[in-house]
Amino acid sequence: MNDVLKIGDRELTGRLFLGTGKFSSNRLIPDAVKASGAQVVTVALRRVDPEFAEENIAAFVPKDCVLMPNTSGARNAQEAVRIARLARAAGCGNWVKIEVITDNRYLLPDNYETVKATEILAAEGFVVLPYMSPDLMVAKKLVDAGAAAVMPLGAPIGSNRGLRTKELIRILVEEIPLPVIVDAGIGRPSEAAEAMEMGAAAVLVNTAIATAADPVVMAAAFGMAVRAGRMACLAGLGEVRDVASASSPLTGFLRSAASPASSPESTGR
Amino acid sequence: MACWEDILKITVNDREETVAEDSTVADLIEGKGLHPGTVLVEHNGTIVLQGRWGTTFLKDEDRLEILRFVGGG
Numbered sequence: 066m067n068d069v070l071k072i073g074d075r076e077l078t079g080r081l082f083l084g085t086g087k088f089s090s091n092r093l094i095p096d097a098v099k100a101s102g103a104q105v106v107t108v109a110l111r112r113v114d115p116e117f118a119e120e121n122i123a124a125f126v127p128k129d130c131v132l133m134p135n136t137s138g139a140r141n142a143q144e145a146v147r148i149a150r151l152a153r154a155a156g157c158g159n160w161v162k163i164e165v166i167t168d169n170r171y172l173l174p175d176n177y178e179t180v181k182a183t184e185i186l187a188a189e190g191f192v193v194l195p196y197m198s199p200d201l202m203v204a205k206k207l208v209d210a211g212a213a214a215v216m217p218l219g220a221p222i223g224s225n226r227g228l229r230t231k232e233l234i235r236i237l238v239e240e241i242p243l244p245v246i247v248d249a250g251i252g253r254p255s256e257a258a259e260a261m262e263m264g265a266a267a268v269l270v271n272t273a274i275a276t277a278a279d280p281v282v283m284a285a286a287f288g289m290a291v292r293a294g295r296m297a298c299l300a301g302l303g304e305v306r307d308v309a310s311a312s313s314p315l316t317g318f319l320r321s322a323a324s325p326a327s328s329p330e331s332t333g334r
Numbered sequence: 335m336a337c338w339e340d341i342l343k344i345t346v347n348d349r350e351e352t353v354a355e356d357s358t359v360a361d362l363i364e365g366k367g368l369h370p371g372t373v374l375v376e377h378n379g380t381i382v383l384q385g386r387w388g389t390t391f392l393k394d395e396d397r398l399e400i401l402r403f404v405g406g407g
Contacts, residue, residue, distance in 0.1 A: 084405075084406060084407025085406060086405040086406045086407045094405075107407055108404065108405065108406050109403070109405065109406025109407075110374075110401050110402070110404070111401060111402065111404045112347045112399065112400065113347070113366075113368060113401060113402050115366050115367065120372070121369075121371060121372040122404050122405050137407075150381075151374060151376060151401065154374075154381040155374045155403075157403075222407070249407075269407070271407030272407065
């Protein structure tokens with residue numbers, strides 16, 4: 066089955082994107098990437114604190130992965146653009162995850178500033194993947210702005226609450242002619258599979274893997290769930306019905322003589 | 335001890351610092367004990383790639399950002 070996800074100039078076979086935050090040790094990251102099958106890995110850009118021992122997170126990301134810096138910390142479009150340009154100038158490639166947040170409790174994205182940043186960066190040749198609240202009109206504006214995909218949240222970042230925005234994401238999958246990548250909130254492999262079954266092009270997972278008791282095994286579990294969900298989507302899910310529909314033939318029942326005749330529709334499974 | 339004219343006042347990551355005159359970005363990074371391969375430098379709003387750190391001299395009132403990639407989702 067030749068099932069590739071085309072984003073920018075890349076053809077991806079791995080549909081799980083992996084975030085690198087919150088791992089107890091960066092040394093777990095290469096194994097988690099490998100176990101998950103991720104080909105796109107996110108990182109963040111921060112001021113150096115000389116008090117802390119430094120590690121270059123990029124050194125832990127396998128070289129054949131797309132390194133996708135996010136613009137976390139940006140409070141408006143201008144700051145997001147600045148971070149994206151810095152990351153690209155530093156040799157990070159031209160992919161960027163736009164993340165513009167001013168809401169500190171729920172970390173919900175500012176869709177308006179996100180559209181503005183997307184427009185600017187797409188015009189500069191970036192492959193722009195905006196993190197967004199799943200709003201159809203905003204998603205359409207992101208398409209017009211030149212986004213390479215849209216990344217609606219399933220639930221607040223790091224909450225592990227799952228696909229709370231399922232109905233809205235379903236509408237994006239149906240209406241938006243770009244890959245829809247569910248980002249944030251996915252807490253379990255089953256939820257990742259569900260997103261993929263719905264037609265999501267990929268999912269981005271960080272907290273659920275990084276904070277698992279065994280992050281590498283959880284990365285593998287998510288990788289399998291994403292593949293299973295994708296296969297189910299391609300295979301075509303069966304119809305959902307309100308009443309039973311017999312799976313076994315409704316003819317040729319073995320009946321005892323004493324048994325009263327019953328209509329075939331009321332038996333069989 | 336250098337007299338005050340020999341000292342440059344610069345701002346690094348929003349903190350005021352002083353460095354000796356004729357300091358370069360490379361001197362600043364080395365002075366902080368940072369491993370060059372792990373950080374990015376923005377000098378007055380423009381990124382300075384590592385290859386130019388040694389020839390980028392600091393001036394009074396320069397603003398610098400020293401950044402690095404960290405884990406993030």
